[in-house]
Amino acid sequence: MVNILEDYDGQFLPKVETERLILRQRTVEDVEDLFSYASLPEVCLPAGFPPIATLEEEQEYFENKYFQNLAEKDLPSGYGITVKGSNRIIGSCDFNHRRADAVFEIGYLLHPDFWGKGYMPEAVAALIEVAFTLLHLHKVEIRCYSSNQPSRRVAEKLGFTLEATIRDYKDLEGNRVDELVYGLLKREWEER
Template identity: 30%
Template sequence: MLDIELNPFTNLETERLILREVRETDAPEILFFRSDDTIMRFLDREKLKSEDEALEYIANTRKAVLENEGINWGICLKGSEKLIGTIGLWRFIKANHRAEIGYSLHPDYWNKGLMSEAMKVVLDYGFQTLKLHSIEANINPKNDASRKLLEKHGFVQEAYFRGDYYFQGEFLDSVIFSLIDPDAR
């Protein structure tokens, strides 16, 4: 079984970005990311309704790190502390050395290669530091941007599940992508 240690929290850096722990002071940005119609269009999750809910979300992500169950980074442009997005690894299946990746980005920063830059360093962390064997992504089949991002990083479609997710009174489809550690092949 995989032994995952997420403490202390590890900041990550790219050419243009700092990925850091999400703080309580980030609650306004988290509220925006988790309530904006454009961002939430394909996330199929309940929207946050208040900063108190955003603070609860932040507390849950901190708890996941402390319990070695998941890690969520806030994405900031270098030279700024303001969050422009989030990316994380969660749903660890330690017996199978597997985790799920999830991400969101403020629409003002779409199509600039920033999420791709963040994903690369998170995938490296997952495979090299955490010693994961595979990372999966579960996306809404209509989310073409997410599909393209995953494929750019070598993910392949493993499954298409019809009507497997019940949300807001309807059954939705899901597409599962997976990436096996390139060094394990």
């Protein structure tokens, strides 16, 4: 169940409701919630970026760089994930890269307190629906390290096809890992 609760203005994705979650725009008031998981190595390193060092760094990024980066990459804003009944941001799901020919890459993070509850597949399924119904994309991709089992499970659970393995990719800690590229075409999503 995905209910789109607002109109899409071309920049800010509309608020979305799923069975257990609300996906909404993040605001400066959410910075402490964002920092609570974006500062954790166990969340950030498997996703391929360094943890945020300080709350001030997160505040600075959100106030001064986040929307600028979106504009430079020609991407819509993404979502903060909340559990119904709470306004606390527990994770995020975004389009983090635009590729040619109406193809966006999806990225996501979740606070460890909420791992193993099925929230991320639910949130990403909603983002995929927005991608294909509002943004009229042709395809969405998920990239993750082969060692990131939770991220792999999200892609596989949502019907993505493993399209490529980029061997011996160097992660942020200098380890050699395989990077997996998963893809889901709009027509495959419609046929599910």
